[in-house]
Amino acid sequence: xxxxxxxxxxxxxxxxxxxxxxxxxxxxxxxxxxxxxxxxxxxxxxxxxxxxxxxxxxxxxxxxxxxxxxxxxxxxxxxxxxxxxxxxxxxxxxxxxxxxxxxxxxxxxxxxxxxxxxxxxxxxxxxxxxxxxxxxxxxxxxxxxxxxxxxxxxxxxxxxxxxxxxxxxxxxxxxxxxxxxxxxxxxxxxxxxxxxxxxxxxxxxxxxxxxxxxxxxxxxxxxxxxxxxxxxxxxxxxxxxxxxxxxxxxxxxxxxxxxxxxxxxxxxxxxxxxxxxxxxxxxxxxxxxxxxxxxxxxxxxxxxxxxxxxxxxxxxxxxxxxxxxxxxxxxxxxxxxxxxxxxxxxxxxxxxxxxxxxxx
Numbered sequence: 001x002x003x004x005x006x007x008x009x010x011x012x013x014x015x016x017x018x019x020x021x022x023x024x025x026x027x028x029x030x031x032x033x034x035x036x037x038x039x040x041x042x043x044x045x046x047x048x049x050x051x052x053x054x055x056x057x058x059x060x061x062x063x064x065x066x067x068x069x070x071x072x073x074x075x076x077x078x079x080x081x082x083x084x085x086x087x088x089x090x091x092x093x094x095x096x097x098x099x100x101x102x103x104x105x106x107x108x109x110x111x112x113x114x115x116x117x118x119x120x121x122x123x124x125x126x127x128x129x130x131x132x133x134x135x136x137x138x139x140x141x142x143x144x145x146x147x148x149x150x151x152x153x154x155x156x157x158x159x160x161x162x163x164x165x166x167x168x169x170x171x172x173x174x175x176x177x178x179x180x181x182x183x184x185x186x187x188x189x190x191x192x193x194x195x196x197x198x199x200x201x202x203x204x205x206x207x208x209x210x211x212x213x214x215x216x217x218x219x220x221x222x223x224x225x226x227x228x229x230x231x232x233x234x235x236x237x238x239x240x241x242x243x244x245x246x247x248x249x250x251x252x253x254x255x256x257x258x259x260x261x262x263x264x265x266x267x268x269x270x271x272x273x274x275x276x277x278x279x280x281x282x283x284x285x286x287x288x289x290x291x292x293x294x295x296x297x298x299x300x301x302x303x304x305x306x307x308x309x310x311x312x313x314x315x316x317x318x319x320x321x322x323x324x325x326x327x328x329x330x331x332x333x334x335x336x337x338x339x340x341x342x343x344x345x346x347x348x349x350x351x352x353x354x355x356x357x358x359x360x
Contacts, residue, residue, distance in 0.1 A: 003037050011047035021051045024124045049259040121202045121219050122182035126166055129200075131180070140164040141183075146304030148328055148348055153177050153190050155197065156328040158280055158303055160184040184216045186280050188327035200238075201226075204256050204263075207234040207244070212325070214281050224256040229281050230325050237261050285323040285331065292317040292357075295335065303328050309352040314339070317357035 011017045019025040034041060126136070141147040141159035149157045149165065152175045157165055163183025168176050177197040179187075189197045191210025199206040201217035204224040211231025217224045226233070228248050235246040235254055246263045248254045254265045280302040287295055292314045296307045305328070319338060323331045332350055336343040341354035 003033055003040060006040060006043070008043045008046045008050070011044055012050050017044075017047065018051055021048050024128045027128065045261060048261075052259055122164070122166075122180060125180050125200050129178075129180070131166060131168060135169055136166045137169060138164060138166045148303045148305055150329050150345070151177075151179070153192065153197075154327060154329060155187065155189045156303075157188075158186040158328075181215055181217055183218060184214070186212070186214045188212045188280070190327055190330070202256075203238050203258055203261060205236045205238060207236070208232075210325075211250075212281070222258055224258060225253065227253045227281070235263060237263065280328075285326075287319050287321050287323070289318050289320050291315075292319060292339070295319050299328070299331065303348075305348045305350055307350045307352065309341075309354065310356075313356040314352075314354060317354075 006014075016026055017030065020027065020030045034044070139147075139149045139157075139159065141161055141163050144161050146161075147159045149159060151157060151167060152170060155177070157179070159165065160183055163181070163185050165182075165185065166180045167178060170176060177189075177192070177195055179197075179199050181199055181201045187197075187199065189208050189210050189212065193209050197208050197210070199208075199215060201215050202219065202224050204215075204217065204226065206213070206215065206226060208231065211233060212229040213231075213233055214227045214229070215225070226235070226248065228250050230250050232247060232249045234244045235248060235256075236244050237256065246254055246265050248265055252265055252267055254263055256263050283298055283302040285298070285302075292309075293311060296309065299305065300307055317339060319335065321334065321338065323334065326334065329345065332343055332345065335341075336352060336354075339352070339354045339357070341352045344351045344353075
């Protein structure tokens with residue numbers, strides 16, 4: 001197929017292109033098209049925006065009389081344009097007529113499906129990665145409070161209510177550090193310079209070695225947002241290739257406009273969290289001669305976990321530590337080490353068994 005002469009309307013009316021935009025089909029083919037025809041990237045982005053906008057339209061069916069009227073109007077517009085003294089291979093009227101027909105047809109077929117998936121982009125990404133149910137682990141926060149999940153590599157993810165993540169089933173050093181996200185979550189990634197940690201969030205791909213950041217990626221939203229608390233991340237965008245488009249450092253925020261695939265980066269200053277769902281990004285984990293009870297309350301409030309310990313026994317214990325760059329479970333391990341305590345972690349319940357402290 002020769003795409004060198006394609007304009008926006010041609011891509012909108014190309015069934016294969018539409019299937020790629022909506023369902024990710026034939027990704028290799030279309031990535032090759034982008035590579036071979038870099039000058040077509042702008043019109044492909046325009047076509048993609050039109051297709052996604054059409055997918056948001058409500059399902060509808062035109063009556064036979066209305067269909068006939070629509071076709072007559074389009075036909076008359078084409079005839080009128082053809083008679084006009086315009087020296088162009090394709091008039092603007094024909095472009096919009098063709099686009100309108102394809103949009104209405106595509107929108108009707110798309111929205112008249114028997115069942116709409118709750119998270120189209122999320123499930124499509126899993127399908128493309130071939131992460132079927134028996135090859136992945138999915139964690140969902142179905143409650144109203146924060147939920148913390150420990151990943152195989154020691155990293156931790158704090159899920160906002162309604163958020164879900166999936167990651168491959170793996171063992172030991174062969175584990176791929178890849179997570180697929182739908183919703184909002186805060187990541188604290190264990191550092192590993194030999195194996196990057198990758199988050200797929202709608203069209204945004206986040207690549208890190210070890211850092212902490214917050215991602216907001218709801219399927220129905222027009223934006224994908226990421227805020228970096230510590231370290232640095234590299235961003236790329238799907239489906240138009242995987243080349244890094246932005247590097248985002250601590251205290252910076254990146255916003256992806258999903259209809260245009262344009263990423264903007266800005267310094268955020270102080271992060272504004274959802275007051276209804278506070279998260280670790282808003283807390284300080286630098287403790288200077290702090291009472292153990294204060295440390296435990298900070299961690300419980302930040303991560304939505306429950307820490308069980310003998311408060312009377314540890315009443316005289318105080319901690320001095322900087323735990324900002326550590327994932328939750330590494331924080332717990334270091335605290336237990338400082339207290340010479342044994343720790344048992346069962347989901348969001350953490351139990352400390354210590355001998356106590358005495359101040360002299």
